[in-house]
Amino acid sequence: MCSGCRVDRGQVCPEGEDSSVTLFREYLRLRTVHPKPDYDAALRFLDRIAEELENTYMLYLQIVSIMTWEGTNPALKSILLNSHTDVVPVFQEQWKYDAFSAFKDAEGNIYARGTQDMKCVTIQYIQAVRRLKAEGRKLMRTVHLMFIPDEEIGGHEGMETFVNHPEFKKLNIGFALDEGLANPGEAFTVFYGERNPWWITVHCPGSPGHGSRFVENTAAEKLVSVINSFLNFREKEKHRLNTSECLTLGDVTTVNMTMVKGGVAYNVIPAEMDVSFDLRIPPTVNLQEFEKQIKQWCKEAGDDITYEFAQKHMNQNITSTEENDPWWSTFSATCKTMNMTLEKEIFPAATDSRFIRAVGIPAIGFSPMNRTPILLHDHNEYLNEQIFLKGISVYKRLIPALANVPPLPDEA
């Protein structure tokens, strides 16, 4: 039943809105926004849906929820449909509408935080499964819909921890789908890997003294040298990206200076100055060599410079997109039957997929949104209702195709 107007889902509500859109807008109104996400509201919402979807069972582990549709051969590896429940904060004064009202304009554009990242995908998974079940379809492999918190703050209390939980291993996942990005053109972008985030702070100690003198060996001189080394490298990578036809952002290393700290007064030369950078490193880069380069930049800048990492991801697993890979060939062939053009890329930022790939499970980042500007984390994030509805049809084809991949050699 539709929560708004109580008609069966898949039908049109009296106001003329598809009930899947109504459900999506209801989910968007839940304030699962950092820094204090209302995860209880999300759990109540998902619990209600699990009750509606017959023969689906819910497992609750702290705040992770998993809705399971058991396959006809549950011994086979399962399919994971992953989505995070949290969303990033908004600057409300920059929005055209209340970011948690899910306002729909005359063109059918729905405005709310999470429309693209990634409440759309959550509801698309659910509605695709609902329609398949309503048709009486039985799938060979078990399908798990996982709803996970804290992706937006690094996943430490979410996926990073959960992939090492015995209950995760019990899910026996063979292949996972997780979030991707919108594509402004006709094509759909799919992500088979991610760049590794390295968040680094470089500490530059120096001789203190009176601001009126030429003190030798100051922290500021070292800081300038470190900054120049990082930012010169940034320019080179930017140039490489801008002069190549075939590279995308995920194929080059980005460097951004994000914080500077130091100093107490105009006339006191400080004993230390610190600078922080956000680095994103493609899976093709040798990480040991790259760290050696950082050490060299620090050494060249002067004595006693140290650095520390707030994030240092080292796993470079990527998911096969070879035509002989059973998961990828099924995914891509199914998209082809729907006349969808796929653009394969490395995800430029970090999602929970990195933790899934790190434990050896192939994962594809995919949010079926073409003809849509990339607005995740931006003001006025929106998604058109027709694009949203098309995504349900896409998953309705993809989910059975993946869940009916014949037993693999290691499953026989």
Ligand SMILES: CSCC[C@H](NC(C)=O)C(=O)O
């Ligand atoms: C390193 S944890 C932070 C995760 C965040 N994810 C996204 C998609 O913005 C990021 O890439 O900055």
Ligand SMILES: [Zn+2]
């Ligand atoms: Zn996301």
Ligand SMILES: [Zn+2]
């Ligand atoms: Zn996000």
